Amino acid sequence: MSAVCIHGWGAVSPAGWGAGPLWEAIQGRRVIDPVPIPWPGRDGVFPVRKVPVPAVRAGALAHPRLRRASPISQFAVAAAMEALGAHQAIVTAPSFRLGIVCCIFTGCIAYSRRFYGEVLQDPSTASPMVFPETVFNAPSSHLGAVLGARAANYTLVGDEGEFLKGMALAAQWLAEGVVDGCLVVGAEEADPISCDAMGQVARGVVVGEGAGAVFMSLQPGAIELGAVTSPEAFMDRRGRLMALARTRRAWEGVAAPGSLLVGNDPAPAWGPWASPAGVLGEGLGAAGAWQAVAAAEALARGASPTPEVVVETAGSNEQVVAAVLRRTTPVLPTLLAGTIELDGACLLDLLPQSLPSQLHRPGLPGSMPS
Amino acid sequence: MLYQPGHAMGRRPARVAVTGIGMVSPLGIGKAPHEEGFRTGRSAFRRVTLFDTGRQRVHLAGEVDLPAALPATRLSPREAHRMDRSGRMVLLAAHEAWMQAGWEGVLREDERRVPLVLGTTSGGMELGQSYFRAALGQPPDRRGQVTRMMHYQPQRQALDVASALGLSGPITLVANACASGANAVGHAFQLVRSGRARRVIAGGYDALCHLVFAGFDSLQALSPTRCRPFDASRDGLMLGEGASVLCLEDLDDARARGAQVLGEIAGYGVATDVHHLTQPEPTGVAAWAAMEAACIDAGVGPADVGYVNAHGTGTPANDGAEARAIMRWAGSRAGSLPVSSTKAGIGHLLGAAGAVEVAACLMALAGQWLPPQQGGGDPDPACGFPLVREPAAHAFEWALSNSFGFGGANASVVIRRGS
Numbered sequence A: 001m002s003a004v005c006i007h008g009w010g011a012v013s014p015a016g017w018g019a020g021p022l023w024e025a026i027q028g029r030r031v032i033d034p035v036p037i038p039w040p041g042r043d044g045v046f047p048v049r050k051v052p053v054p055a056v057r058a059g060a061l062a063h064p065r066l067r068r069a070s071p072i073s074q075f076a077v078a079a080a081m082e083a084l085g086a087h088q089a090i091v092t093a094p095s096f097r098l099g100i101v102c103c104i105f106t107g108c109i110a111y112s113r114r115f116y117g118e119v120l121q122d123p124s125t126a127s128p129m130v131f132p133e134t135v136f137n138a139p140s141s142h143l144g145a146v147l148g149a150r151a152a153n154y155t156l157v158g159d160e161g162e163f164l165k166g167m168a169l170a171a172q173w174l175a176e177g178v179v180d181g182c183l184v185v186g187a188e189e190a191d192p193i194s195c196d197a198m199g200q201v202a203r204g205v206v207v208g209e210g211a212g213a214v215f216m217s218l219q220p221g222a223i224e225l226g227a228v229t230s231p232e233a234f235m236d237r238r239g240r241l242m243a244l245a246r247t248r249r250a251w252e253g254v255a256a257p258g259s260l261l262v263g264n265d266p267a268p269a270w271g272p273w274a275s276p277a278g279v280l281g282e283g284l285g286a287a288g289a290w291q292a293v294a295a296a297e298a299l300a301r302g303a304s305p306t307p308e309v310v311v312e313t314a315g316s317n318e319q320v321v322a323a324v325l326r327r328t329t330p331v332l333p334t335l336l337a338g339t340i341e342l343d344g345a346c347l348l349d350l351l352p353q354s355l356p357s358q359l360h361r362p363g364l365p366g367s368m369p370s
Numbered sequence B: 001m002l003y004q005p006g007h008a009m010g011r012r013p014a015r016v017a018v019t020g021i022g023m024v025s026p027l028g029i030g031k032a033p034h035e036e037g038f039r040t041g042r043s044a045f046r047r048v049t050l051f052d053t054g055r056q057r058v059h060l061a062g063e064v065d066l067p068a069a070l071p072a073t074r075l076s077p078r079e080a081h082r083m084d085r086s087g088r089m090v091l092l093a094a095h096e097a098w099m100q101a102g103w104e105g106v107l108r109e110d111e112r113r114v115p116l117v118l119g120t121t122s123g124g125m126e127l128g129q130s131y132f133r134a135a136l137g138q139p140p141d142r143r144g145q146v147t148r149m150m151h152y153q154p155q156r157q158a159l160d161v162a163s164a165l166g167l168s169g170p171i172t173l174v175a176n177a178c179a180s181g182a183n184a185v186g187h188a189f190q191l192v193r194s195g196r197a198r199r200v201i202a203g204g205y206d207a208l209c210h211l212v213f214a215g216f217d218s219l220q221a222l223s224p225t226r227c228r229p230f231d232a233s234r235d236g237l238m239l240g241e242g243a244s245v246l247c248l249e250d251l252d253d254a255r256a257r258g259a260q261v262l263g264e265i266a267g268y269g270v271a272t273d274v275h276h277l278t279q280p281e282p283t284g285v286a287a288w289a290a291m292e293a294a295c296i297d298a299g300v301g302p303a304d305v306g307y308v309n310a311h312g313t314g315t316p317a318n319d320g321a322e323a324r325a326i327m328r329w330a331g332s333r334a335g336s337l338p339v340s341s342t343k344a345g346i347g348h349l350l351g352a353a354g355a356v357e358v359a360a361c362l363m364a365l366a367g368q369w370l371p372p373q374q375g376g377g378d379p380d381p382a383c384g385f386p387l388v389r390e391p392a393a394h395a396f397e398w399a400l401s402n403s404f405g406f407g408g409a410n411a412s413v414v415i416r417r418g419s
Helices: A019-027 A071-091 A109-121 A138-147 A162-175 A192-201 A237-252 A276-280 A284-300 A344-350 B031-040 B077-082 B085-101 B125-135 B145-151 B154-165 B177-193 B210-218 B251-256 B285-298 B316-336 B350-367
Strands: A005-013 A035-038 A045-049 A098-104 A153-157 A181-188 A210-217 A223-228 A260-262 A308-314 A319-327 B016-025 B116-119 B171-174 B199-206 B242-250 B263-272 B305-309 B398-405 B409-417
Touching: A005 A019, A005 A071, A005 A284, A019 A276, A019 A284, A035 A192, A045 A192, A071 A098, A071 A138, A071 A181, A071 A210, A098 A138, A098 A162, A098 A284, A109 A192, A109 B125, A109 B210, A138 A153, A138 A181, A153 A162, A162 A181, A162 A210, A162 A223, A162 A284, A162 A308, A162 A319, A181 A284, A192 B125, A192 B145, A210 A284, A223 A284, A237 A308, A237 A319, A260 A284, A276 A284, A284 A308, A284 A319, B016 B031, B016 B085, B016 B177, B016 B251, B016 B350, B031 B350, B077 B154, B085 B125, B085 B154, B085 B199, B085 B242, B116 B154, B116 B177, B116 B350, B125 B145, B125 B210, B145 B154, B154 B171, B154 B199, B171 B177, B177 B199, B177 B242, B177 B263, B177 B350, B177 B398, B177 B409, B199 B350, B242 B251, B242 B350, B263 B285, B263 B350, B285 B316, B285 B398, B285 B409, B305 B316, B305 B350, B316 B398, B350 B398, B350 B409
Parallel strands: A098 A153, A098 A181, A260 A308, B116 B171, B116 B199, B305 B398
Antiparallel strands: A005 A210, A005 A223, A035 A045, A153 B171, A181 A210, A223 A319, A308 A319, B016 B242, B016 B263, B199 B242, B263 B409, B398 B409
16 A cells, blocks of 8 residues: 655744744744734733734635635635645646545634624624634635535544544545545634633643644655554543553654654754744644644754654643654755745655546545536 | 554455444434334424523424433543533433443453544534633633533543543544534444444534524524425424434444344445535535445445435425435436435434434334325425335335535435344
8 A cells, every 4th residue: 555645734823824934933943922812892811822914815815715714714725725735736626536634623713702792692683694604614614615625524623633633534535545635734713712711721821823734645755644643532631641651652663763753742842943832822723733744844854853753742631642754755955955945835846746637536435527 | 553554454344233323312312212203203393491592583493301310331420410411412322322232241441442433513512602601701700611611622522422431442523514423424434344443433413502503593594484304395494402323343243242233334425515605506416426425335326225314404405405416316216215304303413413314214224114204295396206204114225314514514324224
């Protein structure tokens, strides 16, 4: 069986729109300043690491579906489009079965808060435009519509570890021929109610918002998915420590000794860099995705001292999961020289691989008449 | 490992048996009232008591009467007490399925890494609403907020089920709107068939809550009269609540241990409709694609399928598109293919619907009867198939269950009679 490879990645984070700004913030240990957001109808403000307003809005965000979509959908689409890069033309062909796995923690919380506020005021006038945007799978639906993706499309709910499970699900779909390529997205939007809720159990934690995405297929690529550990569930703090220990034992069995570890604890650095959570904030559903993007950047730039990077995500309230990413090709000198604007998609363009455009098998799930 | 290159791919595809069914719906708690209710087409709607509908157009829904106590499990009384309404429903269903499958006496402690796959649309939203109201109080009321915050999230209900049954396998929560329950069953089916798991617990759940009720009302999707799927004069859906959980395992394993095989999950297909966030593409092309894919997956065609349990919400848009999809998929078979929607009796159970309806098909196949949708007038002209209106015996081997949701999520499951 062919290995599952990561062909591109993208990110939206408090550091900016793109995987590049995310990497630069981590590399430069640039802690993003929080901004205060109010909760209308309530005293006080909540510090949040917000995604900055983009200097230039990505073209895909002009899609009609996104006109009134909440920020989480826009973050998810932007990160996914960056991950696809030049492959957009291939995956949007009618014959290509593009799978989508969208991983979220609190999901479309801003519109949910807004809609329920309207219900409490007067349910008979609550907005029919807002309600559909509260549904968990609204972001993945919008992403599917933007790309015309008619194959399998799942939204998975879980804590920060869900993104790595999403990568495992994508690998399963690819291995079983359900899809030809798969986007895995982790996304979250910050809202006063999620900040308030986080403050109940983790005082002082600053929520960050954004998304991360990877594009995977069975075609040869520069980075291979080496393994995803079985999630270790926990119910309390003691259980979390035990789950973390079991996860460590699991990935130590498959990763080379001395592999770089990208964790999600905000305090410790990884290698000479800051952790994603340390500079970007508690990303909830985006956290695991940011870690994976950072790991891919480290491998692609040759910044990792070893050809394997372990992404380990200890979630807030459900699970600990880890994934091993492996570089399969030597780092290209042009990348090391920094002569090009590097993001996942650019890297792809330099590699001798391409995705087949004729993988359509009539009648299989996701096959649709053009 | 959840994923490792080459893992579990050397095995032949397994046939997937259902050896346990757990049910909670407005028809009652447990399998027995559901067999009776689905076989007779009993209607179970009443005026909503869980929240105030006084300022809304619609006041009826399918509510569940939960028992005062939960069954004895590995949860402590305190843990059980903290569970929200939706968590109680899914635990009741999971416990019933687990006991029927007989896994409690079979699985050693080191064999309990059984995957749990659940579908939901709103998890413990009732607690989320309470959190919101308390947080906006003047001054904010912080008492109980930590518990509400922890328990409103779907992963908590899943963790509680796993903890109650002593499971330590991976948890997957699919939130594909109203197709979630079917996706959960389908995903579990794929795990067993591919050899990634020998046994899986799967299902769907959702409890009624004001936010969602008002949401469907805001879309004018709720019927102010009565849910009449595929009726020419249908005017909307009715909401319900509940849970259904199935125990799936390799058929050979089930036979080897002498378990009662209640039926098989034989095929699963999905397709995404990119037409609109809430409206189906009018010709039903994605619904057709999901049905087609599920049947190809199972190796059957319309001539083999003896009954279609339709998504059949009762909304003008859904039923029209679904009727056209069924007609396209069934072709010349359509004129003699029995179709009904069990939502006519229990309402739309959202994240639970797909799993409940697969379970209804399993019961119908086992008993060799068709689930009727009582009442109704002239059928929609797009329906070139017979709607099951009255209780009837029926000899059949295969059934197809459709589930479609917001966001264009379409899923179909093929179910086979137990042998």
